[in-house]
Amino acid sequence: MSNVCREQDLDALLAGELSLADAERVRAHSETCAACNHALAWLKLERGWMAQRARRMPARPALNFAALEARLAAANAPARPASAPGVASRRSERATPRRRSDWSHRAVMALGAVAAVSFILFSVTQVRPVHSTEELWSQDVLASGLLQACVDPSGEAVAALEDRFSACLIASPAVPTY
Amino acid sequence: MFAARDDAPEAEAHEGERALLRRARTGDPVAFRLLFERHSPAVWRFLKDSFRDEAAADEATQETFVRAHGRLATLRDEDRLASWLLGIARLVFLEARRSRGVHLDVDGEESEGLVEAVLPTPTPEDLLLDRETEALLTQALGHLTEVRRSALLLRIDHGLPYEEIAQVMGWSLPKVKNEIHRARLQLRERLAAHVGGRS
Numbered sequence: 001m002s003n004v005c006r007e008q009d010l011d012a013l014l015a016g017e018l019s020l021a022d023a024e025r026v027r028a029h030s031e032t033c034a035a036c037n038h039a040l041a042w043l044k045l046e047r048g049w050m051a052q053r054a055r056r057m058p059a060r061p062a063l064n065f066a067a068l069e070a071r072l073a074a075a076n077a078p079a080r081p082a083s084a085p086g087v088a089s090r091r092s093e094r095a096t097p098r099r100r101s102d103w104s105h106r107a108v109m110a111l112g113a114v115a116a117v118s119f120i121l122f123s124v125t126q127v128r129p130v131h132s133t134e135e136l137w138s139q140d141v142l143a144s145g146l147l148q149a150c151v152d153p154s155g156e157a158v159a160a161l162e163d164r165f166s167a168c169l170i171a172s173p174a175v176p177t178y
Numbered sequence: 179m180f181a182a183r184d185d186a187p188e189a190e191a192h193e194g195e196r197a198l199l200r201r202a203r204t205g206d207p208v209a210f211r212l213l214f215e216r217h218s219p220a221v222w223r224f225l226k227d228s229f230r231d232e233a234a235a236d237e238a239t240q241e242t243f244v245r246a247h248g249r250l251a252t253l254r255d256e257d258r259l260a261s262w263l264l265g266i267a268r269l270v271f272l273e274a275r276r277s278r279g280v281h282l283d284v285d286g287e288e289s290e291g292l293v294e295a296v297l298p299t300p301t302p303e304d305l306l307l308d309r310e311t312e313a314l315l316t317q318a319l320g321h322l323t324e325v326r327r328s329a330l331l332l333r334i335d336h337g338l339p340y341e342e343i344a345q346v347m348g349w350s351l352p353k354v355k356n357e358i359h360r361a362r363l364q365l366r367e368r369l370a371a372h373v374g375g376r377s
Contacts, residue, residue: 007362008340008355015337038299042366045300045373049315050335052307057219062236065211071244 005029005036007043014043196256203250210250214243217260220336221267227331228271230320238274242267261342264332268346297366298374311372318368322361329354330361 009026012018018026030036061067195216201209221242226235245266253262307315319327329347332338338346344354 007359011333015339017339038297041300042297042362045304046334046362046365048305049307049311050331053312053315054219054223054335056312057223058232060222060232060236060239062222062239063215063218065214068214068240068243069207071240072247075244075248 005033007039010036010040011043014040014047192257195259199250199253199256199259210247213259217263218243220260221263224264224328224331224336225267225271227319227335228268228324228328229274234274238267238270241270245270258342260336261332261338261346264336264338265346268328297370300373304373314369314372318365321368322364326357326361326364329357330365333358 005026009018009022010030013023013026013030030040057063195213198209198212202213218239222235222239225238225242226232229235229238242263246263249266253259255262319331322330325347329343329349332343332346333340340351340354340358343349343358344351347354349357
């Protein structure tokens, strides 16, 4: 088969897709070309077989419009409680993803609630006063009984205490009373 | 002998279909029923050839028309109703395959090296599709990869133009032509022993 006559042209000729001029040109060539005749014979065979096959369509339930109507009714009225068996099976198929999405939505909501409660609890525990290292040191010294607690922030009390030990022992002039 | 372009009856049929489509879009159930009755056999056949399973084709055909009913307004070219429906059918098929965890087969290598010249020329006697030949044809189609088979059948069974096959298959036009050509060669090779000179 030469470039003058391609199988696609022959196919288009059989399909009636060519203009009258092109159809005439391809037809005239194919009548004198052995390769085109060969290809045309196969193309006609395929088309002929397909046409016969199409005419032998079996009676199938899918081709019953009543069945389709039931499905359309089910699709348009998803909240109806009762329906035909075929419709019910379809609805159950359709309901599965929705149910799954409901559950995932609820799981996200629960996770959010847990996160919020955790945050609140964490925040409450953080309200306790955190003392600096220095304060802890001074508290330890006071707790050991070596020093009297400087409850009186006045300069006299501090000076008296420091006089007793001849040194400045407490960097912080007072320990908070709370 | 050949089908030359005579647009009159085809245009009349298209006009009738356009009118039905417009009525169906306005919610006319009778019009939709007529469209269903006109196109459902082809859709079922296409799905049956895709699935190679009649029950699966039943389910997918109904699903195709349920979707089509809900999306009639989205059909832009009223003359392409058939390819639009077959496109929906193909999507339904692909979704069903995916949901079953079945991967689509890739392009076969079988057609490489086929030589068209060795094929016999069919005789007029071969044109009759008896039961035996139909079984052979079904078997030969089954040896094609799914995508190649679908493309070929969209052309030789459903009569879609190459451009519309490209849309349905999601391929470029050259790929459509190439795949259909290869599919034809593969099919002919399988059928060669049964045609030409059998008596």
